[in-house]
Amino acid sequence: MTAGEIEEYFPAIKGRFEITSEPDEEYNCIAWSVNDTKQWWWPTPPGQKKWPGKYWPPGIPHDETLEAFTALYECLSFGICSDRGFEPEYDKIAIYADLNGVVTHAARWWQEDRGWSSKLGEENDICHHVLESLEGPAYGSVFQIMRRARALR
Amino acid sequence: MPLDIPKEETQSFSEIHGIAGLSKPDSPALGKELLGKEFHELAGKWRSETRILSSVSAKIFNPHYQRIIGMGRPALPFIFAELRDRGGFWYWALECICGENPAAESETLPDAKRVWLEYARRHGYL
Numbered sequence: 658m659t660a661g662e663i664e665e666y667f668p669a670i671k672g673r674f675e676i677t678s679e680p681d682e683e684y685n686c687i688a689w690s691v692n693d694t695k696q697w698w699w700p701t702p703p704g705q706k707k708w709p710g711k712y713w714p715p716g717i718p719h720d721e722t723l724e725a726f727t728a729l730y731e732c733l734s735f736g737i738c739s740d741r742g743f744e745p746e747y748d749k750i751a752i753y754a755d756l757n758g759v760v761t762h763a764a765r766w767w768q769e770d771r772g773w774s775s776k777l778g779e780e781n782d783i784c785h786h787v788l789e790s791l792e793g794p795a796y797g798s799v800f801q802i803m804r805r806a807r808a809l810r
Numbered sequence: 811m812p813l814d815i816p817k818e819e820t821q822s823f824s825e826i827h828g829i830a831g832l833s834k835p836d837s838p839a840l841g842k843e844l845l846g847k848e849f850h851e852l853a854g855k856w857r858s859e860t861r862i863l864s865s866v867s868a869k870i871f872n873p874h875y876q877r878i879i880g881m882g883r884p885a886l887p888f889i890f891a892e893l894r895d896r897g898g899f900w901y902w903a904l905e906c907i908c909g910e911n912p913a914a915e916s917e918t919l920p921d922a923k924r925v926w927l928e929y930a931r932r933h934g935y936l
Contacts, residue, residue: 658861666862682897682898682899682919683918683919683920685864686864687864695918697864697866697919699864699865699866701866702867705866705867706905708866708899708901708902709901709913709916709917709918709919709921709922710916710917710918710919710920710922711866721865721867759865761863761864761865762864777861777862778860778861778862778863778864779861779862779897779898779899780861780862795862795863
């Protein structure tokens with residue numbers, strides 16, 4: 658997508674982001690949040706067949722709920738925190754959900770990132786200055802922040 | 811006694827296809843052109859509404875995607891061309907329309923794409 662197209666989807670982001678990759682349909686925001694660029698991390702609800710290239714860790718509920726995604730990141734050694742800012746020695750995850758509590762997106766702020774970093778579905782990665790830039794009709798709001806000591810990667 | 815045909819069954823070709831002012835095409839080429847137009851309109855809307863989403867459910871249950879599935883086998887050449895040229899999460903639609911999944915054993919998206927495009931060439935869709 659172009660910068661203009663991104664701003665159409667996320668009006669609050671105007672001028673406060675940079676595109677950091679080409680579009681890539683192999684991986685999504687959840688995969689990017691754990692540095693996987695070869696699989697699409699998303700649960701497979703009952704009745705749906707497994708998608709090629711899709712992944713969901715065994716033992717994690719196949720739900721699009723905040724509880725399921727919290728369990729996902731907890732099994733990767735993340736814990737809930739309240740601070741949205743950069744903290745030395747910690748990688749961070751921000752989980753977005755809609756008003757019904759259905760998870761829509763996750764952003765990451767790893768030590769090597771210059772700010773919050775998000776993969777926009779099949780499209781580009783972007784680095785955005787604040788989490789609020791992606792809040793709105795497409796992704797809802799940030800519901801939870803989680804962090805993991807970098808030493809636990 | 812005249813048949814009492816429900817109104818919804820007396821729609822004209824143009825009403826069914828949402829293309830105002832057109833009568834039923836009198837050539838296969840024109841029919842294919844109109845089908846292609848409809849497909850690309852639906853595919854464009856589907857991409858626009860879902861390309862930034864991660865939820866597979868949101869992608870495959872999108873109304874425009876569902877309408878493409880509803881187009882059936884005539885849509886296959888357009889879907890395969892789209893898959894070849896632009897990629898996209900067409901695998902659910904392809905399996906629904908074709909009634910089979912040659913990429914069932916594929917573990918990766920690139921491999922599934924390769925298998926489906928081979929299928930398309932083998933069956934004359936590309």
